[in-house]
Amino acid sequence: MTDKLSHIDAGGNAVMVDISDKADTTRIAIAKARVLMSAQTAKLIADRGHKKGDVLGIAQLAGIMGAKKTPDLIPLCHPLPLTSVTVDLELADDVDGVDITATCKTTGKTGVEMEALTAASVAALTVFDMCKAVDKAMQITDIRVTRKEGGKSGTFIAD
Amino acid sequence: MTDKLSHIDAGGNAVMVDISDKADTTRIAIAKARVLMSAQTAKLIADRGHKKGDVLGIAQLAGIMGAKKTPDLIPLCHPLPLTSVTVDLELADDVDGVDITATCKTTGKTGVEMEALTAASVAALTVFDMCKAVDKAMQITDIRVTRKEGGKSGTFIAD
Amino acid sequence: MTDKLSHIDAGGNAVMVDISDKADTTRIAIAKARVLMSAQTAKLIADRGHKKGDVLGIAQLAGIMGAKKTPDLIPLCHPLPLTSVTVDLELADDVDGVDITATCKTTGKTGVEMEALTAASVAALTVFDMCKAVDKAMQITDIRVTRKEGGKSGTFIAD
Amino acid sequence: MTDKLSHIDAGGNAVMVDISDKADTTRIAIAKARVLMSAQTAKLIADRGHKKGDVLGIAQLAGIMGAKKTPDLIPLCHPLPLTSVTVDLELADDVDGVDITATCKTTGKTGVEMEALTAASVAALTVFDMCKAVDKAMQITDIRVTRKEGGKSGTFIAD
Amino acid sequence: MTDKLSHIDAGGNAVMVDISDKADTTRIAIAKARVLMSAQTAKLIADRGHKKGDVLGIAQLAGIMGAKKTPDLIPLCHPLPLTSVTVDLELADDVDGVDITATCKTTGKTGVEMEALTAASVAALTVFDMCKAVDKAMQITDIRVTRKEGGKSGTFIAD
Amino acid sequence: MTDKLSHIDAGGNAVMVDISDKADTTRIAIAKARVLMSAQTAKLIADRGHKKGDVLGIAQLAGIMGAKKTPDLIPLCHPLPLTSVTVDLELADDVDGVDITATCKTTGKTGVEMEALTAASVAALTVFDMCKAVDKAMQITDIRVTRKEGGKSGTFIAD
Numbered sequence: 001m002t003d004k005l006s007h008i009d010a011g012g013n014a015v016m017v018d019i020s021d022k023a024d025t026t027r028i029a030i031a032k033a034r035v036l037m038s039a040q041t042a043k044l045i046a047d048r049g050h051k052k053g054d055v056l057g058i059a060q061l062a063g064i065m066g067a068k069k070t071p072d073l074i075p076l077c078h079p080l081p082l083t084s085v086t087v088d089l090e091l092a093d094d095v096d097g098v099d100i101t102a103t104c105k106t107t108g109k110t111g112v113e114m115e116a117l118t119a120a121s122v123a124a125l126t127v128f129d130m131c132k133a134v135d136k137a138m139q140i141t142d143i144r145v146t147r148k149e150g151g152k153s154g155t156f157i158a159d
Numbered sequence: 160m161t162d163k164l165s166h167i168d169a170g171g172n173a174v175m176v177d178i179s180d181k182a183d184t185t186r187i188a189i190a191k192a193r194v195l196m197s198a199q200t201a202k203l204i205a206d207r208g209h210k211k212g213d214v215l216g217i218a219q220l221a222g223i224m225g226a227k228k229t230p231d232l233i234p235l236c237h238p239l240p241l242t243s244v245t246v247d248l249e250l251a252d253d254v255d256g257v258d259i260t261a262t263c264k265t266t267g268k269t270g271v272e273m274e275a276l277t278a279a280s281v282a283a284l285t286v287f288d289m290c291k292a293v294d295k296a297m298q299i300t301d302i303r304v305t306r307k308e309g310g311k312s313g314t315f316i317a318d
Numbered sequence: 319m320t321d322k323l324s325h326i327d328a329g330g331n332a333v334m335v336d337i338s339d340k341a342d343t344t345r346i347a348i349a350k351a352r353v354l355m356s357a358q359t360a361k362l363i364a365d366r367g368h369k370k371g372d373v374l375g376i377a378q379l380a381g382i383m384g385a386k387k388t389p390d391l392i393p394l395c396h397p398l399p400l401t402s403v404t405v406d407l408e409l410a411d412d413v414d415g416v417d418i419t420a421t422c423k424t425t426g427k428t429g430v431e432m433e434a435l436t437a438a439s440v441a442a443l444t445v446f447d448m449c450k451a452v453d454k455a456m457q458i459t460d461i462r463v464t465r466k467e468g469g470k471s472g473t474f475i476a477d
Numbered sequence: 478m479t480d481k482l483s484h485i486d487a488g489g490n491a492v493m494v495d496i497s498d499k500a501d502t503t504r505i506a507i508a509k510a511r512v513l514m515s516a517q518t519a520k521l522i523a524d525r526g527h528k529k530g531d532v533l534g535i536a537q538l539a540g541i542m543g544a545k546k547t548p549d550l551i552p553l554c555h556p557l558p559l560t561s562v563t564v565d566l567e568l569a570d571d572v573d574g575v576d577i578t579a580t581c582k583t584t585g586k587t588g589v590e591m592e593a594l595t596a597a598s599v600a601a602l603t604v605f606d607m608c609k610a611v612d613k614a615m616q617i618t619d620i621r622v623t624r625k626e627g628g629k630s631g632t633f634i635a636d
Numbered sequence: 637m638t639d640k641l642s643h644i645d646a647g648g649n650a651v652m653v654d655i656s657d658k659a660d661t662t663r664i665a666i667a668k669a670r671v672l673m674s675a676q677t678a679k680l681i682a683d684r685g686h687k688k689g690d691v692l693g694i695a696q697l698a699g700i701m702g703a704k705k706t707p708d709l710i711p712l713c714h715p716l717p718l719t720s721v722t723v724d725l726e727l728a729d730d731v732d733g734v735d736i737t738a739t740c741k742t743t744g745k746t747g748v749e750m751e752a753l754t755a756a757s758v759a760a761l762t763v764f765d766m767c768k769a770v771d772k773a774m775q776i777t778d779i780r781v782t783r784k785e786g787g788k789s790g791t792f793i794a795d
Numbered sequence: 796m797t798d799k800l801s802h803i804d805a806g807g808n809a810v811m812v813d814i815s816d817k818a819d820t821t822r823i824a825i826a827k828a829r830v831l832m833s834a835q836t837a838k839l840i841a842d843r844g845h846k847k848g849d850v851l852g853i854a855q856l857a858g859i860m861g862a863k864k865t866p867d868l869i870p871l872c873h874p875l876p877l878t879s880v881t882v883d884l885e886l887a888d889d890v891d892g893v894d895i896t897a898t899c900k901t902t903g904k905t906g907v908e909m910e911a912l913t914a915a916s917v918a919a920l921t922v923f924d925m926c927k928a929v930d931k932a933m934q935i936t937d938i939r940v941t942r943k944e945g946g947k948s949g950t951f952i953a954d
Contacts (some may be wrong), residue, residue, distance in 0.1 A: 005203060005214065006292040012207075012854050014217055018879035020821060020900045025496060026233050044164055048171075048209050055164065058173055061379055061491050061552050062234050063504045068548055068556055071863055073228060073281050074288050075221050075856050079863055079876050081556050083586060084495035109878060114288050114296075121299070129233050129273050132304075133165040136272075136315050140280070140302035145295055156295050173379050177794060179344060179423045185656060211413035220650050220711050220856055227715055230386055234379050238386055240400050243654035264656045268401060295738050301702055323521055323532065324610040330525075332535055332697050336720035338662060338741045364482060366489075373482065376491055380552050389704050391599050392606050393539050393697050397704055397717050416493060427719060431613075432606050439598050439617070440550050447551050447591050451483040454590075454622055454633050457597075461617035463609075474613050503815060538697055538809050538870050545866050545874055561813035561905060582815045613808050641839060641850065641926040648843075650853055684807075691800065694809055698870050705868060709917050710924050711857050734881050749931075750924050756864050757916050757935070758868050765869050765909050768940075769801040772908075776916070776938035781931055789899060 007076045016076045022109040027150035031116035033100040033143040034092065035125045041135040042096040045127075056089040056098065059126040063087035066122025067104055070115045077114050080106050086117070087123050098127050113145050135150075164233045171196040175235045186309035190275035192259040192283045193251065194304040200294040201255040203300025204286075215248040215257065218285040222246035226263055229274045236273050241263050244274070246282050257286050261306075272304050333436040334394045345468035351418040351442045351461040359453040360414040363445075374407040374416065377444040381405035381475065384440025385422055388433045395432050398424050403433070405441050416445050419464075420426045431463050449462035490610050493553045495581045499586040504627035507594035510577040510601045510620040511569065518612040519573040522604075533566040533575065536603040540564035543599025544581055547592045554591050559582050562592070564600050575604050578623075643712045647712065652712045658745040663786035667752035669736040669760045669779040677771040678732040678768040681763075691733065695762040699723035702758025703740055706751045713750050716742050723752070723759050734763050737782075749781050802871045811871045817904040826911035828919045828938040829887065836930040837891040840922075848897040851884040851893065854921040858882035861917025862899055863912045872909050877902050880910070882918050893922050896941075908940045925941035 008014050048054040064085045071079040084105040092099045102119035104112040125141040131138060149154040168174050207213040223244045230238040243264040251258045261278035263271040283299040290297060307315040319336035327333050372453040382403045389397040402423040410417045422430040442458040449456060466474040525531040541562045550558040561582040579596035581589040601617045602624050608615060619627045625633040645651050645788040684690040700721045707715040720741040728735045738755035760776040763791040767774060804810050843849040859880045866874040879900040887894045897914035899907040919935040926933060943951040 004231075004293070005207075005289055007217075007289045008207070008214070012213075012852075013881070013883065014852070014859065016877070016880040018858055018881075018900065020878040020902060047169070048164075052173075054952065055167070057375060057489075057491070058166075058234060058379060061376060062232070062490065064493055065230055065383075065549075065552050068230070069232060072860075073221070073225055073232075074285055075224075075286060075860050076215060078876075079556075081558060081876060083497040083555065085493040086490070086495075088490065100488070105495065107497060108876070114284065117284055117287060117299075121284060122304075125273065125276055125280060126233055128166055128276060130166045131237060132187060132272060134163065136257055136304055136307065137317055138303065140276075141300040143299035144297065145281075145291075148295065150531070169459065171375075172404070172406065173375070173382065175382055175403040177398070177404075177423065179401040179425060205657040216648075216650070216852060217856060220853060223650065223652055224708075224711050224860075231383075234383050238397075238715075240399060240717060240744070242714065243651070244652040245649070245654075247649065264654065266656060267399070322611065323525075326525070326532070326534075330531075330693075331722070331724065332693070334700055334718070334721040336722075336741065338719040338743060357587050366482075366485070368632055372489075373485070376484075378550060380550070384550055387546070389545055390500070390701075391546060391550075392603055393535060393701050395606060396719065397715075399717060426717070431609060432602065435602055435605060435617075439602060440530075440795065442620075443591065443594055444551055444599060446594060447554060448484050450590060452481070454625065455635055456621065458594075458620035459618040461601075461620075462615065463613055466613065471525055476614055494860070534693060534809070535697060535805075538694060541809065541811055542701075542870050556874075558876060558903070560813070560873065562811040563813075565808065582813065584815060591806075619803040640924055641843075641897070643853075643925045644850070666870075676935075683799075683801070691803070694802075695869060700869075702868055709861055709864060709868075711853060711858070711860075713875070713924060720919055724846070731858070731935055749927060750920065752810060753920055753923060753935075757920060761871055761909065761912055761916060763820075764912060765872060766800055766802050768798070772940055772943065774939065776912075777936040779919075779935035779938075780933065781927075784931065795912055 006105060010012045019109040024107055024109055025150045026107050027111050027112040028105050029111060029116040030103045030147040031120045031145050033120040034097055034141050035124050035127045036139045037098040039096045041131050042091060046062060046091055053126060055130045059123045060087045060089055060122050061124030062126035063102055063119040067115045067119035074114050080108050082106050085119060087119050096120050100124055111148060111151050113148055170237045173235060176270040183266055183268055184309045185266050186270050187264050188270060188272040188275040188307040189262045190304050192279040193256055193300050194283050194286045195256040195298045195300060197294050198255045200290050201250060205250055214286060214289045218282040219246045219248055221277040221285035222261055222282030223284060226274045226278035229277045233273050237269050239267050241265050244278060246278050259283055270310050272292060272307055330393060337427040342425055342427055343468045344424050344425050345464060347429060347431040347434040348421045348465040349438045349463050351438040352459050353445045354415040354444050354457045354459060356453050357414045359449050360409060362410055373445060373448045377441040378405045378407055380444035381420055381437040381441030385433045385437035388436045392432050392446055396428050399424050400424050403437060405437050418442055421428050429466060429469055431466055435461060479483060486502050491553060502584055502627045503584050504588050505582050506588060506590040506593040507580045507624040508597045508622050510597040511574055512601050512604045513574040513616045513620050514620060515612050516573045518608050519568060523568055532607045536600040537564045537566055539595040539603035540579055540600030544592045544596035547595045551591050555587050559583050562596060564596050577601055588625060588628050590625055597619040621632055650712060655745040660743055660745055661786045662743050663747050664741050665747060665749040666739045666783040667756045667781050669756040670733055670777050671760050671763045672733040672775045672777060674771050675732045677767050678727060682727055691766045695759045696723045696725055698762035699738055699747060699755040699759030703751045703755035706754045710750050714746050716744050719744050721755060723755050736760055743787040747784060747787055749784055798836040801947050809871060818841060819902055819904055820945045821902050822906050823900050824906060824908040824911040825898045825942040826915045826940050828915040828924045829892055829936050830842045830919050831892040831934045831936060833930050834891045837886060841886055850922060850925045855882045855916040856895055858914040858918030859923040862910045862914035873905050873938050877901050880914060882914050885891050896920055906946055908943055925942055
């Protein structure tokens with residue numbers, strides 16, 4: 001790991017890092033997020049459960065579409081042809097809340113952590129939007145990368 | 160406050176809530192987020208400080224632009240003519256991290272909480288992107304609404 | 319009704335019609351579409367029925383988001399602050415297929431037919447995408463405006 | 478051909494299908510659409526004929542640009558580097574209407590049917606928009622895939 | 637006219653200026669641009685003249701669509717409901733080149749200079765794209781605001 | 796170099812040129828632009844110099860993000876996975892103004908001149924936006940390609 005901010009050059013200029021000479025390899029990244037809410041809100045989500053129109057299904061789709069928007073949102077991210085995006089949401093079993101896991105893949109010259117983080121964040125924001133009429137005090141927390149594979153820096157695992 | 164999810168109708172269909180008959184009033188929302196990082200990463204950010212090309216300045220701009228993308232990202236959000244967006248980022252004084260505050264305004268028929276939350280989230284994701292070459296274990300936390308003014312439901316204040 | 323193409327001027331130039339002096343009134347438009355498919359495909363959709371993750375729920379959300387993209391897609395459409403979008407999908411009772419109804423509203427200077435037609439079209443395309451692995455011979459038909467209210471030209475009703 | 482909906486997994490979750498391990502091959506898809514209109518409207522289009530500013534030329538350009546928007550519109554579509562898009566529009570010779578043919582190509586891991594269908598649909602919607610001041614009763618019909626080449630499932634031909 | 641940069645606050649932060657308390661008035665802006673090219677290139681454009689598929693017609697449409705993208709492109713621009721966009725292109729009579737004039741209108745709280753400048757710039761870039769296979773040495777020049785009406789600062793006229 | 800407009804076919808139809816059979820090679824393009832302004836405006840920019848929140852830093856970021864929008868803006872441009880974008884801005888030493896240089900790279904089937912030109916143009920428009928409150932008479936000039944490498948047509952150098 002380096003000790004320099006890769007996106008700012010010696011003169012203080014923002015740069016989209018030059019990846020022209022990097023190899024195309026399979027890249028995988030997994031990111032997580034959690035939405036904390038009142039017991040009542042968690043119950044409202046649970047009650048829709050596996051029925052049509054559930055909060056979690058809508059947030060899942062928003063997360064998948066959000067992954068595709070990453071280079072539009074994050075200024076120095078490269079545009080990437082994502083080959084797989086999955087977003088899973090489930091009610092947490094230890095707190096009142098929703099746990100989100102996003103997995104992105106590509107075959108390319110740079111990693112997909114930002115795509116996975118963006119997918120998880122947009123899914124979390126959508127849960128917030130769907131529930132804010134009943135609960136304005138929700139919090140989105142613990143957005144982080146838990147796994148990253150591929151590329152020169154090798155595999156990173158956290159949790 | 161209601162006890163129903165406003166974005167799903169009785170038949171389980173997702174709906175963009177009909178706001179046609181709501182009054183145009185001034186709406187303000189403030190949202191916050193925090194990015195936790197290693198002491199070394201926080202120091203790298205601090206060292207660029209008030210110079211050109213700092214991480215916080217780039218994230219700030221990304222947050223402002225992100226607010227304008229809210230209806231593209233959040234499926235059931237209404238498109239809104241934002242009249243003001245400010246995003247402030249500063250190094251936290253109690254932990255190694257960055258604190259983000261986003262404030263959005265509009266004169267319209269619905270609130271701007273989602274715009275403020277999206278601005279704060281995109282700014283946080285951009286801090287992550289700028290620093291991920293030196294610190295893969297960062298966490299984005301405490302994304303929440305701290306103030307909401309305007310509209311029928313009145314003023315909401317949290318912290 | 320006029321007998322001239324409003325979007326092309328006397329010199330053959332494309333124009334976004336000047337609506338600056340038109341009054342802000344409530345505008346409503348309803349558009350419909352139908353996706354024809356094999357009996358087997360219709361049965362696969364019906365089997366998921368009111369469960370989570372059904373084809374119709376995903377297409378519904380895509381249609382709502384599609385309505386917001388109208389001015390990006392249709393060159394001479396004005397950008398509009400939509401105040402309501404609903405998209406309904408149901409299995410047709412007279413053929414093997416899905417019937418789609420999209421309703422858009424705004425308070426503005428021009429109508430929302432194109433938004434309703436775009437919502438219905440994007441929902442239909444999404445049904446196609448979800449089912450194309452099992453049925454490549456589907457057809458999208460009967461995309462049309464069935465109701466338009468508001469503005470100088472008054473109410474239009476068809477079916 | 479499979480008998481399962483490829484975009485929904487066993488648990489009812491929407492997924493962007495994982496194409497990471499598929500080969501890059503040349504993919505071609507052709508889609509068609511038809512816009513039905515009054516004889517008077519068809520005549521107005523014909524009268525502009527091969528002059529500058531014709532309805533068909535504007536719709537053609539909108540269709541080409543629409544193809545590039547496909548992954549933004551269709552939730553579970555992969556982003557793809559299109560290598561060719563052509564859209565042809567001509568007055569139908571058997572009815573009062575416009576016939577549209579869109580052809581898309583890529584070298585990639587998945588097909589371009591949705592891109593061709595989206596191009597044809599957006600071109601058709603643009604014809605509608607250009608003519609709706611003179612004819613509100615138009616219909617867009619017969620949107621379908623007529624040819625698909627490349628990939629594991631081989632060549633599909635219809636029409 | 638002020639002597640301060642309105643988009644940067646005292647602390648060096650970028651801000652989207654707060655226009656919440658400004659009145660809604662009619663705003664008009666006109667911007668111009670010129671594309672300089674070889675005599676041969678200008679002749680190729682002239683030869684297509686008023687026929688279908690001319691370079692100028694395609695650039696005109698791109699300019700109109702570009703105006704709608706302004707808040708996506710210019711970080712601190714407010715989103716605005718444009719009520720009119722026209723873009724005119726003609727061969728210059730004093731040099732080998734194309735002259736572009738873009739006019740934008742809105743009823744809103746801030747001006748539309750950036751929309752007119754963006755329309756003119758995107759139209760000019762599109763002329764460049766259409767002709768670059770025959771002429772790589774083209775230049776886009778003289779992009780400027782020639783007229784601005786509405787708002788507190790009154791009418792500005794240049795040329 | 797050809798003497799035909801590559802984006803219009805024999806029948807006057809706009810086409811996105813078919814690049815399916817072209818080889819993937821490394822492509823580089825450099826474009827320049829200049830913003831002319833009053834001495835007072837140039838001094839305001841210089842005074843912020845290397846501090847946080849400078850005009851040039853914000854325009855730089857806008858230019859980088861603008862490059863990624865090229866296929867959305869220029870109708871017949873192919874979508875491309877850019878592997879590098881840099882945008883440099885500095886005060887001109889021979890006039891009151893800002894000089895902009897944008898460099899884009901990709902490994903692909905077509906060149907990146909339009910991406911470099913778009914980056915330079917959007918950066919220039921952003922300088923204009925940031926300074927227009929103090930100087931409405933600015934001009935953007937000299938937008939041109941100064942270098943192009945890669946592809947069948949070989950290296951082009953201008954200045």
